[in-house]
Amino acid sequence: MIVKTSTESTPTINSLDDLASCLDYSLIDRLTPDPDATDDGADHTPRQVFSGHYVPVTPTPIGQPEYIAHSPTFFRELGLSDDLAQDDHFTRLFSGDLANLPEGFRKTGWATGYALSIYGTEYIQQCPFQTGNGYGDGRAVSVVEAVLGNQRWEMQLKGGGRTPYCRGGDGRAVLRSSVREFLAQEHMHALGVPTSRSLTLYVSKTDAVKRPWYSEGSRSMDPDRMVAEPVAITTRVAPSFIRVGQLELFGRRARKRQPNALAELEQLVRHLIQREYSDEIQTELSLPESVLTLAKAFRGRLTQLVANWIRVGYCQGNFNSDNCAAGGYTLDYGPFGFIDAFNPHYQPWTGGGQHFAFMNQPVAAGKNFGSFCRALQPLLADEPEALRQLHEIERDFDNAMQAEMEAMWAAKLGLSLFDIELFRRLEMLMLLMPVDYTRFFRILSELSFTSLSAEELAQDLNTLKASFYNGKGYEAVALHPRYNLDYAEMEHRWTEWLSQWRQAIMREAVEADKCGETPRSEAQVRAGMKAANPKYTLREWLLAPAYQAAAQGDYSLIHELQSVMTQPYAEQSAEIDERFYRLKPIEAFGAGGVSHLSCSS
Numbered sequence: 001m002i003v004k005t006s007t008e009s010t011p012t013i014n015s016l017d018d019l020a021s022c023l024d025y026s027l028i029d030r031l032t033p034d035p036d037a038t039d040d041g042a043d044h045t046p047r048q049v050f051s052g053h054y055v056p057v058t059p060t061p062i063g064q065p066e067y068i069a070h071s072p073t074f075f076r077e078l079g080l081s082d083d084l085a086q087d088d089h090f091t092r093l094f095s096g097d098l099a100n101l102p103e104g105f106r107k108t109g110w111a112t113g114y115a116l117s118i119y120g121t122e123y124i125q126q127c128p129f130q131t132g133n134g135y136g137d138g139r140a141v142s143v144v145e146a147v148l149g150n151q152r153w154e155m156q157l158k159g160g161g162r163t164p165y166c167r168g169g170d171g172r173a174v175l176r177s178s179v180r181e182f183l184a185q186e187h188m189h190a191l192g193v194p195t196s197r198s199l200t201l202y203v204s205k206t207d208a209v210k211r212p213w214y215s216e217g218s219r220s221m222d223p224d225r226m227v228a229e230p231v232a233i234t235t236r237v238a239p240s241f242i243r244v245g246q247l248e249l250f251g252r253r254a255r256k257r258q259p260n261a262l263a264e265l266e267q268l269v270r271h272l273i274q275r276e277y278s279d280e281i282q283t284e285l286s287l288p289e290s291v292l293t294l295a296k297a298f299r300g301r302l303t304q305l306v307a308n309w310i311r312v313g314y315c316q317g318n319f320n321s322d323n324c325a326a327g328g329y330t331l332d333y334g335p336f337g338f339i340d341a342f343n344p345h346y347q348p349w350t351g352g353g354q355h356f357a358f359m360n361q362p363v364a365a366g367k368n369f370g371s372f373c374r375a376l377q378p379l380l381a382d383e384p385e386a387l388r389q390l391h392e393i394e395r396d397f398d399n400a401m402q403a404e405m406e407a408m409w410a411a412k413l414g415l416s417l418f419d420i421e422l423f424r425r426l427e428m429l430m431l432l433m434p435v436d437y438t439r440f441f442r443i444l445s446e447l448s449f450t451s452l453s454a455e456e457l458a459q460d461l462n463t464l465k466a467s468f469y470n471g472k473g474y475e476a477v478a479l480h481p482r483y484n485l486d487y488a489e490m491e492h493r494w495t496e497w498l499s500q501w502r503q504a505i506m507r508e509a510v511e512a513d514k515c516g517e518t519p520r521s522e523a524q525v526r527a528g529m530k531a532a533n534p535k536y537t538l539r540e541w542l543l544a545p546a547y548q549a550a551a552q553g554d555y556s557l558i559h560e561l562q563s564v565m566t567q568p569y570a571e572q573s574a575e576i577d578e579r580f581y582r583l584k585p586i587e588a589f590g591a592g593g594v595s596h597l598s599c600s601s
């Protein structure tokens with residue numbers, strides 16, 4: 001995990017002046033700015049950027065920013081006082097206004113270029129100049145590098161206005177997408193999954209932009225109208241925002257022997273190590289050693305990350321190399337979704353394609369890892385042995401991924417070791433009889449497993465049925481229209497599976513006993529399962545009412561979701577359960593913008 005726990009103490013940062021004393025741009029300063037950029041940062045028109053790691057650019061402030069929310073948990077970790085979030089100067093900075101900042105702050109922010117590979121294939125078509133030199137942060141602008149809570153952080157505005165990489169876009173993010181990203185990041189962190197973090201969310205009271213969106217009640221795949229939405233800025237924070245695509249940009253240039261590219265690639269790799277891997281990779285290592293250690297460390301993080309995504313039911317619907325953070329954490333909460341009914345083909349984003357579907361995310365991660373390794377290759381061009389080792393690290397991705405997946409499924413089922421037969425049977429049952437993924441595993445975590453009596457099995461099956469999408473009118477939404485299910489037969493198969501699951505857990509206890517180890521108690525197994533199986537996840541039908549109310553100026557649902565979703569494993573009140581721990585409402589099935597979305601920006 002890259003998310004280091006920092007010691008929480010009384011806030012020491014109560015003003016922008018206090019924050020100024022924590023600024024430390026020393027690492028970003030070691031990178032190379034675009035030599036063609038102007039000093040004033042007034043670089044807001046699409047253009048080619050031929051070299052350098054970043055373009056200095058000033059964000060464009062949103063008009064009349066209004067505070068919506070901040071992350072109190074993260075503020076505490078950073079040592080920021082809660083009052084700051086509504087302080088005038090602080091608000092101005094994190095809504096894009098860098099004018100009149102205290103001494104120490106940079107007068108410009110910075111945006112970075114990157115390349116794009118989709119499922120391992122290199123693309124340049126997305127670049128308006130068809131060269132790859134105009135693609136990068138089109139609306140993300142970093143404004144702060146600072147050491148806070150014993151850790152170095154970068155703070156980045158999303159929706160902070162146009163940059164040279166905006167490709168004709170408006171540089172803005174709408175309220176809807178900003179609310180989604182703001183809530184999802186802190187939820188993900190609370191789920192124990194590495195992620196960029198949320199600092200603040202401000203909305204403009206004067207500026208709106210148009211985006212394609214769905215009419216009320218629309219069930220079509222594509223939006224049917226243009227909607228004017230207020231613009232907003234979320235500030236996200238991470239040790240760095242280096243993407244696999246950014247390494248690729250320099251890797252591709254180095255491959256083409258573009259002047260300076262190899263040196264810029266090496267600089268970027270060393271920078272990545274310092275920002276993200278300094279605990280694991282010593283600075284004294286030779287370049288080939290550093291590259292190989294980095295590749296292994298990233299492979300470890302990426303495989304764990306994706307196994308964690310599957311564990312909590314998260315799907316990154318656009319898992320391109322430019323949305324894959326080289327630090328191994330979750331980045332870009334645009335076309336994401338938390339799964340409702342288990343479906344290996346679940347893909348929330350209509351533009352995403354099946355290659356980024358839920359159960360194919362491990363394969364997609366492997367493709368991104370391939371792009372990562374390819375980007376590093378030019379650094380090892382004269383080192384055949386190191387190149388061979390890099391290939392080996394890349395080739396072993398699938399095994400490493402499989403191992404993480406197996407450990408994850410075992411944990412979800414309360415087992416120490418993966419039981420392939422048991423898992424395969426469960427997977428088949430979940431395919432035949434749609435179950436709510438989150439509720440199913442959470443209810444399973446509460447069942448007893450010491451008795452194999454027919455009565456108890458039947459009772460437990462009844463309890464588990466609260467996670468099934470059959471009955472209760474759900475036939476109407478025809479989740480799996482291909483199957484004409486024989487429900488009596490299905491009940492029999494589920495009961496059989498429950499019995500096998502219990503036996504598997506009990507068998508492990510007997511094995512442990514035989515080896516002289518203390519078998520895990522029922523309470524321990526259950527606690528382990530509850531720690532692997534969240535009770536609350538941030539599904540789209542919970543998010544939609546929150547951003548809809550926010551558009552009317554009511555932020556209370558956002559605050560409520562913040563509170564519920566930052567304790568996703570806790571038992572909360574019966575009232576909370578009734579609203580947030582439930583099956584997806586029937587009317588949300590097939591609903592445009594809720595079951596699927598085509599625009600995430």
Ligand SMILES: Nc1ncnc2c1ncn2[C@@H]1O[C@H](COP(=O)(O)OP(=O)(O)OP(=O)(O)O)[C@@H](O)[C@H]1O
Pocket residue numbers: 135136137138139140162165166167168169170171172173318322323331332333334600601
């Ligand atoms: N409204 C916009 N104006 C300018 N550029 C944009 C806009 N929307 C998206 N982009 C750029 O298009 C590219 C692809 O968009 P994508 O949806 O993956 O990213 P994003 O959600 O903007 O940002 P990120 O990956 O930084 O979270 C990104 O480089 C992004 O900066």
Ligand SMILES: [Mg+2]
Pocket residue numbers: 322323332
């Ligand atoms: Mg993106």
